[in-house]
Amino acid sequence: MGQDASKHSASASPVSDELRMILVGPPGAGKGTQAPRIKEKFHVCHLATGDMLRAAVTAKTELGQKAKQVMDAGELVSDxxxxxLIKENLDSNPECAKGFILDGFPRTVPQAEKLDQMLDAKHQKIDHCIELRIDDALLVSRIVGRLIHPASGRTYHDVTHPPKVANTDxxxxxxxxRRSDDNAETLKKRLTTYHQQTSPVVEYYQKKGVWSSVDAxxxxxxxWQSLNAIFSQ
Ligand SMILES: Nc1ncnc2c1ncn2[C@@H]1O[C@H](COP(=O)(O)OP(=O)(O)O)[C@@H](O)[C@H]1O
Known part of the structure; x- marks a missing residue:
């Protein structure tokens, strides 16, 4: 990020700089809530791999049919x-011209390494990997009451943020x-998968010196304020 962004980043107004970043955090940490705000501020694309896979499931593509079983088991789709999927978007999605927010990717160290290779070839690099940190114990109630509007990604919650009319955006x-994997049993497995396979991704970016964390x-x-404080550093 250049100096322009830091001058403006405390306000909600859009800035004209480029941004290439990763949002990492366990299910329910708030990646899907914060990413659209970052997208609006920096005019970059928001690539949410879980949303892409769910779109493939809904469209009943070959990928969707394979992915559904894996997702419902709380496991990971192959690297x-x-x-x-990410390469296709970074190469051809016009919204990604000024940068991107990756949400749900990379989720394994091999994915992070492949991403670096892709970016090296374009003479680009990751500016930030921001970890949304939160205790597992707080995530169960967040996830189990979650309601989603698939087209926009807006989320609601049965207790803490109900829609004005039941089950309606x-x-x-x-x-x-409700996501089919948003139940207590699958969530437990998703959290185990996160700690085993995605925590090393955090270390990968810590070593590269682009990691920061916020209290999610x-x-x-x-x-959102904490994120802005990081962007204006
Ligand atoms: N980068 C990825 N690598 C492998 N599997 C993925 C990836 N992104 C998403 N998935 C699959 O999609 C599921 C849902 O992803 P996502 O919506 O990001 O969930 P979460 O709320 O658990 O962070 C994951 O549990 C996994 O099965």
């Missing part, structure tokens, strides 16, 4: 498939869904 009036147990507006 090759995920790297291919406040903005579009469209129906909300705070309110979403407090988390």
């Amino acid at each position: 090759d498939i995920m790297v291919g 406040d903005v579009t009036g469209e129906p909300l869904i 147990s705070a309110s979403s507006s407090a988390v």
Whole structure:
């Protein structure tokens, strides 16, 4: 990031700099809430691999059919498939011209290494890897009551943030869904997978000197403030 971004980053107004970043954190940490705000501020693309896979499941593509079983088991889709999905977007999605927010990728060290190779070939690099840190114990209630508007990614919660009309998106009036993997049992497995396979990704970016973390147990507006503080460093 250049100096321009730091001058403006405390305000909510868009800035014109480039940004290439990774948001990492366990399921329910708030990646899907913060990423659209970052996207709006920096005019970069938001690549959420979980959303891409769920779109493939809904479209009943070959990839979707394979991915559904893996996702419902709380396990990871193969590195090759995920790297291919990201590469396709970084190469051809016009929204990614000024940078990207990766949400849900890289989730393994081999994925991080492949990403570096892709970026090296374009003479680009990761500016930030920001970890949303939160205790597992707080995630169960966040995830198990979660309702989602798939088209926008807006999330609601049965208790803490219910929609105005039951099961209906406040903005579009469209129906909300519950993810099939948002149940206590699959969540337990997703958290184990996260600690085993994705925690080493955090170390990978710590060693590269681009890692920072925020306290994701705070309110979403407090988390947004912490993110802005990192962008203006
Ligand atoms: N980079 C990835 N590598 C492997 N599997 C992935 C990746 N991204 C998403 N998935 C699959 O999609 C599921 C849902 O992803 P996501 O929506 O990011 O979930 P979470 O809320 O658990 O962070 C994961 O549990 C995994 O099965």
